[in-house]
Amino acid sequence: MRVSIISLVLALDCMAYASAEVPVWQKIALERQQYRDASISRISPRIPNVQPANLPLNVLNTARSMLTRQEVKITEMSSTELLGLLASGKLTAVEVTNAFLRRAGVAQKLVNCITEVLPERALATAKYLDDYYRKHRKPIGPFHGLPISVKEHIGVKGLTYNAAICSKAGDISPDDHDLIKILGAAGAVIYARTTEPQSLMQFETHSNLYGTTVNPFNRNLTCGGSSGGEGALIGIRGSPLGIGSDIGGSIRVPSANNGLYGFKPTPKRLPSGLIAVAGGSDGIEGTLGPMSTTLEPLSLFMSTVMAAKPWVNDLSLLPIPWREESHFPVDPATGKPRKMRVGVMRWDGMVMPHPPVTRAINEVVDKMKSHGDQFEVVEFKDENYEEAMDAMWGLLFADGGDDVRNELKKTGEPISPLTEYSFIQPGTPKPPGWTLQQLWERKAVKSKFQSQYSAKWQAAGLDVLLCPVAPVVAGRLGTTKYGTYTALFNLLEYPAAVFPVSKVDERDNGVWKYTPKGGMDTENAMLWDANAYKGAPISLQLVARRFEDEKVLEALSVIQKALALPFDDPTK
Structure with a gap:
């Protein structure tokens, strides 16, 4: 329905936006925000509302106070800890996914970092993984049951990807991005998509579609950009691991601003193929990469993707496997x-x-x-x-x-x-x-x-x-x-x-003595x-x-x- 609404708005109103009472872009933005809010309303139990004017600058404790003790415990574990407990059967994928859905919903209320959550898709995937574990007594892959968040311009089949520009809000990804496929086959649960700035070319995260995403450690500061929604969500511990993109610092700046570990690989090692403005320009090559609360998952992310030989389907990539030999023996x-x-x-x-x-x-x-x-x-x-x-x-x-x-x-x-x-x-x-x-x-x-x-x-x-x-x-x-x-x-x-x-x-x-x-x-x-x-x-x-x-x-x-x-x- 959301696609037909946006398409209808564009078709009927674009030629007359100057005289319209409500500009076309505002109608589109309102529809996207309503869609986002509706997705969060489907998280169970429901996420309570907050009054932004009453929030402290640092909202990490606020997030904790809005969750159960067990949800806080799960969401503040590292990816390595979670994967160990999931692989041993001490935690279920459904339990972990529910906890991160809840914390992601809370994160949206506090720092405005979400474009949509995917509760039905995520919980169905988590149930499938739990059923597999019960039957085979082993994880399906190295990321079995781990929730992973995704920057919005990375394609997820059937969902919008838009470079944070209103005219593109009706563009729908015909398929999952190769990284989504690889990580899904490895057992990851895609459960949340995150904000990015208009045109993607900013070191902050503000768009007319979703507004401004702020820093959970100090709401007067930026979360960074352009993978700022990922940075803020992971920073507030609403995600253990996320996928960002980087063509000028868009993984590294949000990771730094939110106290995270982020990695920009060499171009042509990971699949790219993103929706963006000036598509096809190769003067400077961008790349996708991981963002995490701890260091170890960055290497696991890279080795898992490389093990799938993405260069077989994506001929722009160089066939360089992930090399395990030590440079510092x-x-x-x-x-x-x-x-x-x-x-x-x-x-x-x-x-x-x-x-x-x-x-x-x-x-x-x-x-x-x-x-x-x-x-x-x-x-x-x-x-x-x-x-x-x-x-x-x-x-x-x-x-x-x-x-x-x-x-x-x-x-x-x-x-x-x-x-x-x-x-x-x-x-x-x-x-x-x-x-x-x-x-x-x-x-x-x-x-x-x-x-x-x-x-x-x-x-x-x-x-x-x-x-x-x-x-x-x-x-x-x-x-x-x-x-x-x-x-x-x-x-x-x-x-x-x-x-x-x-x-x-x-x-x-102290006084900064610098001219x-x-x-x-x-x-x-x-x-x-x-x-x-x-x-x-x-x-x-x-x-x-x-x-x-x-x-x-x-x-x-x-x-x-x-x-x-x-x-x-x-x-x-």
């Missing part, structure tokens, strides 16, 4: 892994990170240096990114934003300020975009930069690179604009993992106020070279164990 004599050479990029030379980010880097580096038998830390300064990043913006929006603007015009939908901001970057052309020759020139800049960066990395002899995720912990709503710290590695096509380190507290109250260089550096510096970011998670990024996906996750595991990360748990 343990020395039998010492019981410790081989020494890791870690580069440290403290800032990019353009926008200085706020004090909590710098504190986190210093704390991690100091801990590494205290484990000198395991880590060799070297400063890695490469601060000549302006030309390369201008080329990246020019490749992301080679049409000057025309495709997005044309979609918005279909329903009279207003453009979001952060969407518009993407189109006015120094490297972005004016509509109608680049000539073919100009496009080739920007691709040549990209290739040259990749070669130069690789040579510097090789000369430094790095295993991995430690650096910020962003110059802020989680931006104040409407202010998150700067993306070089993540987008740099989309340009380079390097795999990168994000991990939590600490949280903003009284240690960050900005001007431009975005000044704008970012003016945003600093320790009180504004209280309680926000502080996260960092670990990077490896192209197709060293296994290495970066293993390196993060070694670092995490050696340093006992995170130093402070933001959920406590």
Whole structure:
């Protein structure tokens, strides 16, 4: 029914939206929100309503108070714990799915992160898995019974996928995305779909379809974008594991903002094939990837997908299996892994990170240096990114934003300020975009930069690179604009993992003695106020070279164990 309503609205009203009492886009948005609310109303027991004006800034305890003790216990277990209990039969898939459906419904009331829940589909899948377990006394696959949430523009058969643009709200996926199929065959339960920003090209999550998604640790701050609904849902523990996408930082920024582990693989390792604006543009390649409350599921996610050989059906992928051999083998004599050479990029030379980010880097580096038998830390300064990043913006929006603007015009939908901001970057052309020759020139800049960066990395002899995720912990709503710290590695096509380190507290109250260089550096510096970011998670990024996906996750595991990360748990 929802498809026919949207189609009817578009067919009858688009030509007359300017004179209509209610604009077409608002009618579509209202229908989508009603559909979302109806899906949540089918969760049993029903989710109680809340008054947003009465909510505290940190709503994790609020979420706990709206659930049973057993629901809280289940939803705050790690994926590894849950999978162990499901595999042993100590928890049923139906019990776990119900708990996460309930917490996802609560999450929507508190942070506005859901586009729909799928109670009937999810519980039917969970019952099938429980029946299988009772009959065979074993799990059906490595993700048996684990609920997994999905960013909305990843296709689920028979459901809308729309890039958070009203004119696309009636587009229906004809089939499940390959990742959905693979994870479903491995026993995963798809139960919730999550919000994303207009056009997908923002570091916050706001759309005219669903409104603004906020950060569960501080509702005055952003959850990040564009996989912000995933970040907020997993951050509030409404999902143990989710699927996001990343073309400029869209997995890593929300993971960082919500104190999660997120992984952007090398492009062409995981199936892509997403609904998006400017479809078919390959100047910068996006990729899907996992987001989780803990580190271990990221490798399990990757190995499970690779074991299904997705390159057989998707010829755009490279046939590279997940490689289990260790890059840091343990020395039998010492019981410790081989020494890791870690580069440290403290800032990019353009926008200085706020004090909590710098504190986190210093704390991690100091801990590494205290484990000198395991880590060799070297400063890695490469601060000549302006030309390369201008080329990246020019490749992301080679049409000057025309495709997005044309979609918005279909329903009279207003453009979001952060969407518009993407189109006015120094490297972005004016509509109608680049000539073919100009496009080739920007691709040549990209290739040259990749070669130069690789040579510097090789000369430094790095295993991995430690650096910020962003110059802020989680931006104040409407202010998150700067993306070089993540987008740099989309340009380079390097795999990168994000991990939590600490949280903003009284240690960050001192005066920040820094003189900005001007431009975005000044704008970012003016945003600093320790009180504004209280309680926000502080996260960092670990990077490896192209197709060293296994290495970066293993390196993060070694670092995490050696340093006992995170130093402070933001959920406590």
